[in-house]
Amino acid sequence: xxxxxxxxxxxxxxxxxxxxxxxxxxxxxxxxxxxxxxxxxxxxxxxxxxxxxxxxxxxxxxxxxxxxxxxxxxxxxxxxxxxxxxxxxxxxxxxxxxxxxxxxxxxxxxxxxxxxxxxxxxxxxxxxxxxxxxxxxxxxxxxxxxxxxxxxxxxxxxxxxxxxxxxxxxxxxxxxxxxxxxxxxxxxxxxxxxxxxxxxxxxxxxxxxxxxxxxxxxxxxxxxxxxxxxxxxxxxxxxxxxxxxxxxxxxxxxxxxxxxxxxxxxxxxxxxxxxxxxxxxxxxxxxxxxxxxxxxxxxxxxxxxxxxxxxxxxxxxxxxxxxxxxxxxxxxxxxxxxxxxxxxxxxxxxxxxxxxxxxxxxxxxxxxxxxxxxxxxxxxxxxxxxxxxxxxxxxxxxxxxxxxxxxxxxxxxxxxxxxxxxxxxxxxxxxxxxxxxxxxxxxx
Amino acid sequence: xxxxxxxxxxxxxxxxxxxxxxxxxxxxxxxxxxxxxxxxxxxxxxxxxxxxxxxxxxxxxxxxxxxxxxxxxxxxxxxxxxxxxxxxxxxxxxxxxxxxxxxxxxxxxxxxxxxxxxxxxxxxxxxxxxxxxxxxxxxxxx
Numbered sequence: 001x002x003x004x005x006x007x008x009x010x011x012x013x014x015x016x017x018x019x020x021x022x023x024x025x026x027x028x029x030x031x032x033x034x035x036x037x038x039x040x041x042x043x044x045x046x047x048x049x050x051x052x053x054x055x056x057x058x059x060x061x062x063x064x065x066x067x068x069x070x071x072x073x074x075x076x077x078x079x080x081x082x083x084x085x086x087x088x089x090x091x092x093x094x095x096x097x098x099x100x101x102x103x104x105x106x107x108x109x110x111x112x113x114x115x116x117x118x119x120x121x122x123x124x125x126x127x128x129x130x131x132x133x134x135x136x137x138x139x140x141x142x143x144x145x146x147x148x149x150x151x152x153x154x155x156x157x158x159x160x161x162x163x164x165x166x167x168x169x170x171x172x173x174x175x176x177x178x179x180x181x182x183x184x185x186x187x188x189x190x191x192x193x194x195x196x197x198x199x200x201x202x203x204x205x206x207x208x209x210x211x212x213x214x215x216x217x218x219x220x221x222x223x224x225x226x227x228x229x230x231x232x233x234x235x236x237x238x239x240x241x242x243x244x245x246x247x248x249x250x251x252x253x254x255x256x257x258x259x260x261x262x263x264x265x266x267x268x269x270x271x272x273x274x275x276x277x278x279x280x281x282x283x284x285x286x287x288x289x290x291x292x293x294x295x296x297x298x299x300x301x302x303x304x305x306x307x308x309x310x311x312x313x314x315x316x317x318x319x320x321x322x323x324x325x326x327x328x329x330x331x332x333x334x335x336x337x338x339x340x341x342x343x344x345x346x347x348x349x350x351x352x353x354x355x356x357x358x359x360x361x362x363x364x365x366x367x368x369x370x371x372x373x374x375x376x377x378x379x380x381x382x383x384x385x386x387x388x389x390x391x392x393x394x395x396x397x398x399x400x401x402x403x404x405x406x407x408x409x410x411x412x413x414x415x416x417x418x419x420x421x422x423x424x425x426x427x428x429x430x431x432x433x434x435x436x437x438x439x440x441x442x443x444x
Numbered sequence: 445x446x447x448x449x450x451x452x453x454x455x456x457x458x459x460x461x462x463x464x465x466x467x468x469x470x471x472x473x474x475x476x477x478x479x480x481x482x483x484x485x486x487x488x489x490x491x492x493x494x495x496x497x498x499x500x501x502x503x504x505x506x507x508x509x510x511x512x513x514x515x516x517x518x519x520x521x522x523x524x525x526x527x528x529x530x531x532x533x534x535x536x537x538x539x540x541x542x543x544x545x546x547x548x549x550x551x552x553x554x555x556x557x558x559x560x561x562x563x564x565x566x567x568x569x570x571x572x573x574x575x576x577x578x579x580x581x582x583x584x585x586x
Contacts, residue, residue, distance in 0.1 A: 069548070082509050
């Protein structure tokens with residue numbers, strides 16, 4: 001009892017220190033006291049699990065006693081005490097069994113250990129073990145105390161990893177290399193695991209040769225692609241002919257293969273792909289084989305004539321009122337209105353702006369058509385934000401410069417009637433510009 | 445099973461004891477499931493050298509430990525209740541009907557454990573640094 005008390009005194013302090021430094025639950029604590037076999041480094045994980053399980057059991061016991069809540073440090077202390085008690089009981093029982101000349105413990109050893117560890121029973125030497133006070137106390141406890149089974153099922157631990165041993169010579173069917181080695185011993189490792197063996201394929205790679213080869217391959221690929229393109233275009237032309245005259249398909253040389261291809265296109269798909277691969281490899285034979293290959297290729301097959309395959313009807317867009325016009329013109333090409341006609345309403349205010357700038361000259365209003373034509377020729381716009389005399393002079397200067405710039409390009413283009421008309425326009429512009437300038441100078 | 449005859453040095457007549465009670469008890473242990481699971485007990489007992497194929501003996505050990513912990517817990521409960529009663533007495537009985545939560549604290553444990561041979565010194569408070577809690581005039585760094 002005293003020994004155990006002394007032990008616990010030391011342990012208690014150490015345990016509390018550990019708890020304060022948040023070391024609880026990791027590794028062995030104070031095993032130097034002698035309880036247990038001494039936790040090794042491999043037992044750390046097992047210890048943590050065992051401690052957790054013990055904590056749960058202890059908290060269950062406290063709950064049964066009547067506590068509503070537990071402090072974590074208190075739980076850890078109690079769990080540690082419980083585990084130490086278990087270990088001490090086991091150690092004492094084992095030593096009693098050894099004392100009797102046995103290796104396996106029995107119930108009487110345990111009872112003696114219980115007495116040793118100071119359960120409430122009296123420590124007397126004269127009475128029989130089965131009548132010991134400790135045992136009686138435990139029996140009484142079992143009778144009166146409530147049975148509290150552990151909350152969760154606990155798996156068997158520690159879980160040891162099953163190691164597959166190295167097979168022996170006999171198991172592998174090998175004969176040991178030397179006479180002195182028996183066949184039931186584990187076999188030697190392969191020599192390649194500890195010796196550097198020579199490589200099997202040493203391909204001499206010449207960078208120049210490699211590049212040449214690569215260039216040749218590219219050339220071949222290009223040739224095959226260009227010839228394929230040619231064949232595609234010719235086949236396309238033939239296909240369009242074939243649509244109008246289905247009978248011609250039978251007569252034309254390509255037509256045969258085309259007809260065949262259309263009928264059997266699911267089965268020929270694989271052939272087409274394989275043929276294509278063969279094509280690219282042998283460019284010399286390509287031209288002879290290509291028509292046949294193309295005929296097999298479903299992607300290059302001629303389109304189906306209208307009505308052969310049911311297609312969902314597509315309703316045209318009904319956004320603008322001019323769609324009716326399009327319906328009438330459905331036979332011929334669709335005539336879309338020109339951009340200028342569509343955006344004519346937007347252009348009108350633009351013309352007005354230009355008139356505001358040139359407020360001095362009213363003559364421009366009479367010729368809006370000229371402005372539009374000028375717009376077509378991409379008139380450069382000079383923007384100024386100040387209003388007054390200066391703007392007028394600036395605008396006139398800009399116009400004059402325009403007149404000069406427009407005339408040289410028109411002479412370059414100048415062919416036919418447009419040339420004379422533009423020259424006349426130019427003269428008129430110059431006169432007008434001069435007039436406006438004169439007026440502006442008079443006003444200033 | 446066997447009758448054990450012990451010779452007493454004091455000269456009293458030999459006492460014939462039977463292990464019947466122990467045997468009955470052991471057989472009853474098969475029905476009783478201790479709170480400490482068997483696997484945990486077996487692990488720690490094997491670490492200390494205890495070797496027994498009989499599960500009942502292992503259960504006996506785990507029940508002994510369970511009893512030990514239960515006694516400590518009940519003692520701690522007594523301390524806790526007495527502390528609460530002392531607190532309510534000071535506050536002049538406005539909280540007679542109200543029961544506060546019973547929480548097992550390290551203080552109660554440290555009061556209950558010396559009886560069982562465990563001396564725990566519980567730290568009352570913790571300080572972050574050596575100068576924590578000292579007067580501001582003594583602090584050199586701010």
